Amino acid sequence: MxxxxxxxxxxxxxxxxxxxxxxxxxxxxxxxxxxxxxxxxxxxxxxxxxxxxxxRIPERVVHAKGAGAHGYFEVTHDISDLSCAAIFNKVGNKARATVRWSTVGGESGSADTARDPRGFAVKLRTEEGNWDWVFNNTPVFFLRDPAKFPHFIHTQKRDPQTHLKDPDMFWDYLSQNPESMHQVMILFSDRGTPNGYHRQHGYSGHTFKFVKENGEFHYVQIHLRADGGFKTLTNEQAGQLAGSNPDYGIQELFNTIEKGEFPSWTVYVQTMTPEQAEKFRYNVLDLTKVWPHKEFPLRPVGKLVFNENVQNYFAEIEQSAFSPSHVVPGVEPSADPVLQSRLFSYPDTHRHRLGVNYQQLPVNSPIVPIANFQRDGPATFISQGARPNYQSTIQPLTYKKKAYAGVQHEVFLGSAQLDLIEVTELDFEQPRALWSKVFDDGAKERYVQNVAGHLGNVKSAEVKARQLSVFAAVDQGLSDRIAKAIGHPTVQPLKVKSANEARRFRADVGKFPELKARS
The missing domain is CATH 4.10.91.20 (Cytochrome C Oxidase; Chain J)
Structure with a gap:
């Protein structure tokens, strides 16, 4: 008793x-x-x-290991000429924010210091609903075709038979998909191992659209620049921490905020008109390319500050659900096919992982009242009372109408979609610039050693040779140095179309009448 x-x-x-x-x-x-x-x-x-x-709820298939905090976003510069989003209608406007940083490929117990891109997801709670920035710490990614994404992620996971990470799988995919080279250059550079989650930049990667009331729009790329700079670890430091303190990133973030040293970022946008997009050397929808800052300078927008540790990690971070489809009026996705695929995939995984009412969880719930026709289901916290759950004349809802400018941009978009299919010399220009113009001698040596330490574990001679040919397409000297480091004969560069051929292809595609029908 x-x-x-x-x-x-x-x-x-x-x-x-x-x-x-x-x-x-x-x-x-x-x-x-x-x-x-x-x-x-x-x-x-x-x-x-x-x-x-x-x-236990299912861990995220990607971005399983992470850390987070709360804070705010403040508008510091007037960009109302770009977007009618209410958050931008006055300098000084603030929105409460939640962030989740993460590694991409590892499980929830993996090391924070793994050589891997980092997710940088921010939820802004605005007066027009939640706006999610589902970014990474690199401005590009490994692919531009969404059909390749599940295949790529599988190669970063465990072998179905051995249940071990397999360098042959990793490099077999990369060597067959050379458009990944720009991201590979970044991943195996010093930036592949950031010093803590909060000491790195964030990038939208994808092109979005900022839209005005009359429907006119600019293409935009959003940049989050860490005010303390992008801090990195050497490969050796990252490896030591992975063994001695695999939760180094989580610990550093928590302790930094507890000490009152609140990490902050300056938010910028790059902008491009539709006319500029049609004349741009690269494809505005290509996730493997960046926009040169000289041609499209960074324009300051605001400040992002995280000044509050969570009280319960599961409730406030593990249950947080971010999606690039969570946008507000004045912000729209572009026709980037990978972005378009993510618009579906992210909410779909949230419904699986958290339930159909995932947006009613406190950490995900908007600060504005919800009025729609969605009712019931597991974990219903907001039932909307007696309001009918159909388009009723008894208790009608009001609707916000949009106006769209008549822009003849569809043929270009169809052409741009097709332009993403083939690998050309254009895919190696930006990786080559990183190697020849950005990396100093020390960075080059570390890059060669970082790649050699991973590629050297590949058993397949065919995969090694194929990947070395991709490196040679970037720079023959780079490929030769890696070949020497792994004890492999030198190889010739991968053969691809020239930049002029690629431009002619883009121009010719617009002449096909069936393209206009598709677009």
């Missing part, structure tokens, strides 16, 4: 069952006599076990 004294926790709360009944002894279980079997009537014990068996 339970005793008369009720157990109290450190914060003064009384220990209870899930239905709120106080419990005298948390470790007790009701039995028939001192040594008898357990009683099914002991709801406290059954409740404890039943919840324990269900207290």
């Amino acid at each position: 339970p005793s008369q004294q009720v157990f109290n926790t450190k914060d003064g709360a009384v220990y209870t069952t899930s239905n709120g009944a106080p419990v005298a002894e948390p470790y007790a279980a009701e039995k028939v006599g001192p040594n008898g079997p357990l009683l099914l009537q002991d709801f406290h014990h059954i409740d404890l076990l039943a919840h324990f068996d269900r207290e």
Whole structure:
């Protein structure tokens, strides 16, 4: 029988069952006599076990390991000429923000210092709903064709037979898809191992559109520049920390904020008109390319500050759900096919991982009232009362209408989509610039050693040779240095179309009448 004294926790709360009944002894279980079997009537014990068996939700398929915090975004510069989003209608406007940084390929228990891109996802709670920035710490990615994404991620995971990470899988994919080279140059550089989650930049990567009230738009790329600079670890430092403190990034973030040293970022946009996009040397929809800053300078927008640690990691970070489809009026996705694919995939995985009402969870819930025709389902916290769940004339909802400018841009977009299919010399110009103009001698040597340390573990001579030919297409000297480091013969560059051929292809495609029908 339970005793008369009720157990109290450190914060003064009384220990209870899930239905709120106080419990005298948390470790007790009701039995028939001192040594008898357990009683099914002991709801406290059954409740404890039943919840324990269900207290893990599926981890994210990618971006499983991460850290987060809360803070705010403040508009510091007027960009109302670019977007009618309410957040931008006045300098000084603020929105509460939640961030989740993450590694991409590892499981939830993997090391924070792994050589991997980092996710940089921010939820802004605006007066027009939540706007999610689902960014990375690199301005480009490994692919521009969404059909390749599941295949690529599988090569970063574990082998189906051995259940081990496999360098042959990793490099087999990259060597067959040379458009990945720009990201590979960044990944195996010093920036591939950031020094903590909060000491790195963030980039939209994708092209978005900022839209005005009349429908006119600019293409934009959003940049989050860490005010303290992008800090990195050497390959050796990252490896040591992976063994001694795999949660280094989480710990550094928490301690930094606790000390009152709030990390901050300056937010910029690059802008491009549709006319400029049609004349741009590269494809505005290509996730493997950057926009040169000299041609499209950074324009300051605001400040992003994270000044509050979470009180409960699961509730506030693990249950947080970000999606590039969570936008507000004045912001729209571009026709970038990878972005278009993500618009579906992210909410779909949230519905699987968290449930159909994932946006009603406190960390995801907008600060504005919700009025729509969605009702019921598991974990319904917001039921919208007696309002009809159809387009009713009895209690009608009002609708915000948009105006769109008549721009003849569709043929270009269709051409640009087709232009993403083939690898050309254009795919090696920006990686070559990184190697020849950005990396100094020390960075070049570290890059060669970082690649050699990974590629050298590949068993397949064919995969090694193929990847070396991709490096040679960037720079023959780079390929030769890696070949020497892994004990492999030098190879000739991969053969691809010239930049002039690529431009002629883009121009010719627009002449096909069937393209206009498709677009």
